[in-house]
Amino acid sequence: QTVVTQEPSFSVSPGGTVTLTCGLSSGSVSSGYYPSWYQQTPGQTPRTFIYNTNTRSSGVPDRFSGSILGNKAALTITGAQADDGSDYYCVLYMGGGMVFGGGTKLTVL
Amino acid sequence: QVQLQESGPGLVKPSETLSLTCTVSGGSISRYHWSWIRQPPGKGLEWIGNIYYSGSTKYNPALKSRVIISVDTSKNQYSLKVNSVSPADTAIYYCTRWFDHYYYMDVWGKGTTVTVSS
Numbered sequence: 001q002t003v004v005t006q007e008p009s010f011s012v013s014p015g016g017t018v019t020l021t022c023g024l025s026s027g028s029v030s031s032g033y034y035p036s037w038y039q040q041t042p043g044q045t046p047r048t049f050i051y052n053t054n055t056r057s058s059g060v061p062d063r064f065s066g067s068i069l070g071n072k073a074a075l076t077i078t079g080a081q082a083d084d085g086s087d088y089y090c091v092l093y094m095g096g097g098m099v100f101g102g103g104t105k106l107t108v109l
Numbered sequence: 110q111v112q113l114q115e116s117g118p119g120l121v122k123p124s125e126t127l128s129l130t131c132t133v134s135g136g137s138i139s140r141y142h143w144s145w146i147r148q149p150p151g152k153g154l155e156w157i158g159n160i161y162y163s164g165s166t167k168y169n170p171a172l173k174s175r176v177i178i179s180v181d182t183s184k185n186q187y188s189l190k191v192n193s194v195s196p197a198d199t200a201i202y203y204c205t206r207w208f209d210h211y212y213y214m215d216v217w218g219k220g221t222t223v224t225v226s227s
Contacts, residue, residue: 036213051213089154093212097167098156
């Protein structure tokens with residue numbers, strides 16, 4: 001069974017740029033997997049951030065952007081702020097269903 | 110604006126059936142597709158399954174043998190049943206609205222915690 005892979009953790013300095021990735025244990029991620037990204041702060045409900053690879057949901061700051069980089073989907077934060085520290089999950093559409101990555105815990109310090 | 114609210118027992122005994130309901134307000138359940146997602150304590154999110162406005166369903170292969178999702182349009186609700194539960198089914202369960210145009214979830218309920226324990 002194909003696994004969706006994400007970095008377990010990442011750290012970025014305030015004002016810095018960071019790119020989180022979403023890959024496959026076998027194969028490459030393309031736009032045909034309709035990558036989406038969800039932010040979850042501890043104890044809170046997940047919030048939809050990016051869908052269809054690079055479309056920001058309503059209210060998401062434009063410092064967040066989605067793309068395909070090489071063989072992975074990517075979420076880039078440009079000019080990170082302290083409250084961007086959260087868990088970020090990617091989801092790929094595969095085989096008629098959805099598969100979550102394991103999530104990346106982003107620390108801003 | 111569509112809002113979702115999960116409801117159901119917070120404690121279920123091992124081997125029994127977990128039953129949850131999601132009430133949709135602010136819009137007709139018949140116009141959209143819907144999902145269930147869960148999150149075990151301290152772990153990541155897991156897709157359980159979808160139900161489409163046609164009534165057809167799609168389940169996570171790992172759970173397919175134990176899960177049923179159904180819809181009651183008269184009550185603007187949809188439901189989740191998980192059979193033969195074990196402590197591994199302990200989780201926060203979220204209901205969400207799902208868009209098949211770009212295959213993503215755009216509206217989330219607040220989630221409900223279900224504990225499987227004797």
